[in-house]
Amino acid sequence: MSKWRFAIVIGASSGIGEALARQLSSQGCKVALVARRTDKLNVIADELGSAAKDRPLVFEHDVLNTADVPGLFEKICKDLGGLDLFIFSTGVMPVLPDDMYDTASDLNVIETNVAGAVAWINEAADRFQKTRFGTIVGIGSVAGDRGRRGMPVYGASKAFLETYLEAIRNRTARYGVKVVTVKPGPVDTPMTQGIGRPLPMLISANDAAATILRATENDGVVYVPWQWKPIMWIIRHIPSFVMKRINI
């Protein structure tokens, strides 16, 4: 049995979000699935609803529409009947050739990964601060730990998320709220499949989700899998003059 009774997963139609939603639902948690593609969400909800006590609820939403967030958040909480766990698992990572600059694509990354996250997590944090319980999970990335040659804006968006979540954690901890920053390495999802080359230490979305749910017992930063923690420690400490010369 899950300790969670009610959860919202933003970005539940695929990848880590979908895996988290599936595991939460199968553990008896009532889940709200939020994404653009409701056809996909409905398939997941039907599948889960046949086994779980409660069929997950489905909500159509594009995180680019930040103005819709407050109203939708209130509606979801009401329809769920409560909220313990809020997961923001939406993110885009356009695969661009090295050395290419594409401002339109980069701004879209910022809109989705940054503005979308802020719009939702602000709502969740405001609510949890008032209700003095709840856990927020944000899916960052190891890519946020260092400014690397490839995908500068994606990496920066994840670095933003980490600092932002840390601030939210420090702001809400005194009200009993937990904030978990998840930093996965490569996870086998549609997002990474776009890269088209083998990735190091690739894990399945299911394994990632299981690790993330275990991490919600505490708050703080969690690397998924844990081996990324020492690896990223080393990478964070590579001197700048070396970083300029290597391709990682």
Added chain:
Amino acid sequence: MSLELSSKSHRELLSSSYLERVESWGMSIYAASYVYRPSCITDLKNIFKLAKETGRSVALRGAGCSYGDASLNSENITLDLTRFNRILDWDPYSGIIAVEPGVTLEQLWKKVIGDGWWPPVVSGTMYVTMGGAVGMNYHGKNNFKLGPIGEHVLEFDILLPTGETITCTRKNETDLFYSAIGGFGMLGCFTRIVLQMHPVETGQVEVTAFATDSFQHIYEEFEQRAEAADYLVGWIDCFAAGSQLGRGQVHAARYLSAHEVYLPEQTLRIENQDLPDTLFGIVPKSIMWRFMKLAANPLGMRIINSSKYALGRTIGNNKTMNQSLTGFSFLLDYMPGWKRVYSPGGLIQYQSFIPNENAVKCFEQQLMICQKRGIVPWLGVFKKHRKDDFLMSHAVDGYSLALDFPVNDSNREQLKSLTDELNSLVIQSHGRFYFAKDCTLTKDIAAKFLGEKTLRCFARLKKKCDPQNILQTDLSRRLFGDWTQFADDLTGSRI
């Protein structure tokens, strides 16, 4: 602050400005709810209007002293009535008092005692509101003698979610009178309650304490003493097993008459009733729970219970003393903040009411089940009851045992399966339950103890008073869901 619904949009009223954590008294359950604290009837009506227009339900809440989810309403509206706290009228000659629902028991006794009156039925804490007391039809240590508080209500005004206010007495709107009392806030909101106080000559009771060594023994003592005593309460050491099972201590009390007390008028003064805030005149009681917390584990509690029994059996056995009415009545207030001993997980209280013929056996089995499963209540309280005429009554001609269980993350599941087993046992013993304490019942168990006829009768009144089902709580949804499921084909009423 008036809510000024006309000037505030639904968005503003259902914003996080009004969102709050609402907790059960036992602290083990909590919910997020939009909480409003109106101070006038107009705003009460406005809240009902807001609920209807936004499709949300409304829970009525007083001081929040129900142990479980009786005044919780997740993601919906909570009407906190504590600002309706005026005493509207008091007649010291007849002992009749009219109060608003948010008036606390503390306000009540402080108002009446100086004139030689005392609330006929009091709970273990004086911080409950009278609206909550009547809504739950609470009982005290004298339930066998004076019944629940409902028997002392002469009249009340109730505001229905439809906007209509009805005055109910035993003769006028009889059905609503006997159903709204104990109707756990499902039919309407009391706006005025008229109560008959109980005359007392002094502010003291004579308390006799003695030890008992089994449920059979305590039962016999209660039966024997019920005639002479005004109050009877038993404490049970739930850790004792085998031949010691059900051992405990009884406190029997009777009101003292004027000739038995030196300067009886002095005993009726509030300053001679107030609970002291220090132990031995030195140690502030408000810090005591921190020391008690050191014993907040099964071993510590076993030692405390055994020591209490050992003292009660030896130096405290058959001791008689005079005690102030408040000192005897409000045991839960004696140690401020004591419930924090159970923090952070909180506690649940499991209270079942068992008819005379099955009581001893059922309570023995209850404790044996707890001990076998390794979840032993830290406190057990034994009381005697009598039947009453209220529709949703919890009382029986028999006894109740209230068991305090600590809750933590690791025992929630086992506690659930334990209470499921206890619930079945209570149903087999033709027992009943009390909504102010409950957080373990299921729809099935509630239907069994209340009976189909009672539920249909209540559902019919619910439909009449609250056709849009505005008044709901987490408890009402858990136990009854949608009231329309109870077919409305009953003609005539139970009463």
